[in-house]
Amino acid sequence: MRGRRLGIDVGAVRVGVALSDPDGVLATPLVTVPRDVAGGSDLTAIAGLVADHEVVGIVLGLPRTLAGREGPAAEAARDFAAGLASVVDVPVELSDERLTTVVATQQLRERGVKGRKQRAVVDQAAAVAILQGWLDAARRR
Incomplete structure (x- = not known):
């Protein structure tokens, strides 16, 4: 379906x-x-x-986790999704x-974005990675 989508990276x-x-x-x-x-x-x-x-x-x-298991962060993400x-x-x-x-952190570091500036945008960069991965997979389907 055509239309804009939001990608969300939930942190603590x-x-x-x-x-x-x-x-x-x-x-x-x-944002x-x-x-x-x-x-x-x-x-x-x-x-x-x-x-x-x-x-x-x-x-x-x-x-x-890398093994595919879900921990407290996954539970928090599921709760956020439900809300x-x-x-x-x-x-x-x-x-x-x-x-x-x-x-996302590695990419920002490679671009010279460090410290406080990095913390301010790393969540957005992670959200971009989540959404872009989903968009790419959707196009292949």
Whole structure:
């Protein structure tokens, strides 16, 4: 289905968000939202992005271990996905995100982005990797 999609990388402190073009070819960084487990302002902010950008679907990274097992981070991602699904009218799909944050960090370091600046954008870069992987796989299907 044609339309923009959001890619989401959920962390304990921040939520990285990426956006695709309407044709589903390219994912680009959009924003980093502060994580708000208690208040839910992160879910509200993302729901606003869905409306503002006329998003047709959300791809949320599901962190697994290299062995494919799920731990506390995966449980937190599943909980976030369920919360998000309750505040948006578009499908929320989980996608394996093994190593996306590691790869994003390495790419930023190679580009000379370090320290505090890196922390500010690494979540967005990880969200881009999650969404781009999903878009590429969807095109092959």
